[in-house]
Amino acid sequence: MHKTTLSHIGRLQATYVVVTGVFVLFFVGLIKLQIFEHSELATLAENNRIRVVPIEPRRGVVFDRQGRVIVGDRPSYTVSVVPAEERKGLTIPHLAPILDLDTTQIRRRVKRNAASPYQPAPIRRDVPFDAIAVLEEQNSEFPGVNYQLDRVREYSVDLRAEAFTGHVGEVSEQEMERNPQADYRLGSTIGKKGVEKQYDDLLRGVEGTAFIEVTALGEVLGEYKGKERVPPVPGCDLTLSIDNDVQLAAIQALDTQDQKFSNMKLQSDSAPIIHRAGAIVAIDPRTGEILAMTSAPGFDPNTFSGMITDSMWQAISTDPAHPLLNRPLAGLYPPGSTFKLLTLGAGLESGVIDENTTFRPCLGGYQFGNRFFKCWEKRGHGVQNSIHAVEMSCDAYFYQLGLKVGVDQMYRYAMLCGFGKKTGVDLPSELSGLMPSVQYYDKRYGKNGWTKALVLNTAIGQGEVLTTPLQLAQFYCGIANWGTVYKPHLVTKVTHPNGRVDQIEPQVSFQLPFSRSTLAIMREGLRLVVEGGSGTARRLRNNLYSVCGKTGTAQNPHGEDHSWFVGFAPIENPEIVVCALVENAGHGSEVAAPVAKKVIEVYMKKKLGLLEPQQQPEPMAQVGAKELRP
Ligand SMILES: [Zn+2]
Known part of the structure; x- marks a missing residue:
């Protein structure tokens, strides 16, 4: 027991x-x-033999209105370093000269981009093939170095479309913090400006994952069989309202061979092409569709597609010509005489004048109190009615009209015409401009610190009023379209990877506060600017189509006058509004009007079937779903 x-x-x-x-x-x-x-990472920590490699999705392609590629992808190599496999004192010093970076830069990128010691941290995108060949041949010299076939964003250089395409770049730590819900990963490419930023969610797609087997020494064996890769989901393609032909015309129109715009002394007989600073916006007033948009000088957005170096960034961001300033929607300028149409509309609509109202004669200016306000025409314009005052752009007439309308009404009408606020275009970083009100003047000069004299300047688009070229284009779209203003926009169609297509319908933004008869008088003034005997834009006259518009010469405190022209064609049934601004170029009639003419001409000739086949930019190769090669 x-x-x-x-x-x-x-x-x-x-x-x-x-x-x-x-x-x-x-x-x-x-x-x-x-x-x-x-936890996949811990498995890696345990046996250190499977690498989790993200597969970047194909970013959506951006097309023009005729299906021509504006922005696409091209294949490129990305070089990464796996921190745990890197051999100190060997890997990075060997890699630096091949990637054209110094060792500190590489170390910084490894530190910044490594999600874990066992995952590859991207060091440089768009590495040339001969550098990859060296890495391949001398494999043993580069422990921990990884390269993979990726894709990089490619922008048409000829179209100089960065004002609306924007560019992509590597996500910053601040952007990751600001968007915790977004599936950003260190080293991810995201849209930084323009359409790329505005529509990043659609363009980006969803990252996939591959599992790569490696030996303890970091030698790649191939894809790990025990775990199925997660394929990436490509981004949506976007179709823009841009017309590549009109866009090309716009960028070429800003170029000149006129030595007036150059500091360079001519060395040879052939004058070099000079890129003038300025902006052009072309819009179809019937829909608000943007046909062309350019900002000069610009920058090559391809620079940002790879991993931009500090010195490259320094050079672009401190360039005194401000290539990063997106002039069409963030450039603020006094509108000059192009603003006289607003003053005219306000005068007619509020009833202080009619079509035939005349004022005291222009004797080269207008005496107000003890100050003589000059007209641009020293010899004077004499007496004329409102329509001829527009034709000749007589400042003296508009000083007197401005006084009659008054600060309050000028402000009210300007705001109702879209000045002093954003247009709501589908692009980031638009500015509101400035339309001074009584409150504004009181705040700025004190309650009794200013006089009615300020409205004289506002009436001719000088003084404190500031507009963007896009706002001016929008206002003239309203005049062209008999008062109905459509929201300016770029994207007309979104094509999803499954084939679904979303059409983006034009949206009415607002109505100009002018009756049809007021608009008819405004349009008659604009017609005479081109067709009248004393018009300031007579050089736009031609036998092919009718065109009208307004010139402007805007004084600015920072240098030579800015040159403006805003107009539309054909007059009877307008299809295109073009706003051209050339910085520091002098008279609108001499510079901006012929610039705008070139853009309108291409559009109209194309419509009439008279456009000679132009040298189109090289079609860009589109990259389909590429195999990931570890
Ligand atoms: Zn005058």
Whole structure:
């Protein structure tokens, strides 16, 4: 019995041990299940042989209205370093000259871009193939170095479309913090400006994952068979309202060979092409569709597609010509005489004048109190009615009209015409401009610190009023479209990867506060600017189509006058509004009007089937779904 008891105890003990053992095993298994197997990183930490490699999705392609590629992708190599496999004192010093970076830059990128010590941290995108060939041939010299076939954003250089395409770049730490819900990963490419930023969610697609087996020494064996790769989901393609032909005309129109715009002394007979600073916006007033948009000088957005170096960034961001300033929607300029149409509309609509109202004669200006406000025409314009005042752009007439309308009404009408606020274009970083109100003047000069004299300047688009070229284009779209203003926009169609197509319908933004008869008088003034005997834009006259518009010469405190022209064609049924601004170029009639003419001409000739086949930019190769090569 004793023996039995002993054996019983022994059995009990044995049971206890077994139970404990099972429990311990179970417990360990649980930990393993929860901590190790559920975390891919920890599995890597355990055996260090499977690399989780993100597969970048194909970013959506951006097309013009005729399906021509504006922005696409091209294949390129990205070089990464796996921190845990890097050999100190060997890998990075060897890699630096090949990537054209110094060792500190590489270390900084490894630190910044490494999600874990076992995952490749991207160091440089768009690495030339000969550099990759060196890495391939001398594999043993570069432990921990990884390269993969990727794609990089490619922008048409000829179209100089960065004002609306914007560019992509590597996500910054601040952007990751600001958008915690976005699936950003260090090293991810995201839209930084323009359409790329505005529509990043649609263009970007969803990242996939591949599992790559490597030896303990970091040698790649191939794709890991035990785990299926997660394929990426490509981004949506976007169709823009841009017409590549009109866009090309716009950028070429700003170029000149006129030495007036150059500091360079002519060395040879052939004058070099000079890129003038300025902006052009072309819009279809019937829909608000933007046909062309350019900002000069610009920058090559391809620069940002790879990983931009500090010195490259320094050079672009501190350039005194401000290539990063997006002039069409963030450039603020006094509108000059192009603003006289607003003053005219306000005068007619509020009833302070009619079409035939005349004022005191222009004697080269207008005497207000003890100050003589000059007209641009020193010899004077004499007496004329409102329509001829527009034709000749007589400042003296508009000084007197401005006084009649008053600060309050000028402000009210300007705001109703879209000045002093954003147009709501589908692009980021638009500015509101400035339309001074009584409150504004009171705040700025004190309640009794200003006089009505300020409205004289506002009436001719000088003084404190500031507009963007896009706002002016929008206002003239309203005049062209008999008062109905459509929201300026670029994207007309979104094509999803599954083939679904979303058409973006034009949206009415607001109505100009002018009756049809007021608009008819305004349009007659604009017609005479081109067709009248004293018009300031007579050089736009031609036998092919009718065109009208307004010139402007805007004084600015920072240098030579800015040159403006805003107009539309054909007059009877306008299809295109063009706003051209040339910085520091002098008279609108001499510079901006012929610039705008070139843009309108291409549009109209194309419509009439008279456009000679132009040298189109090289079609860009589109990259389909590329195989990932570790
Ligand atoms: Zn005058």
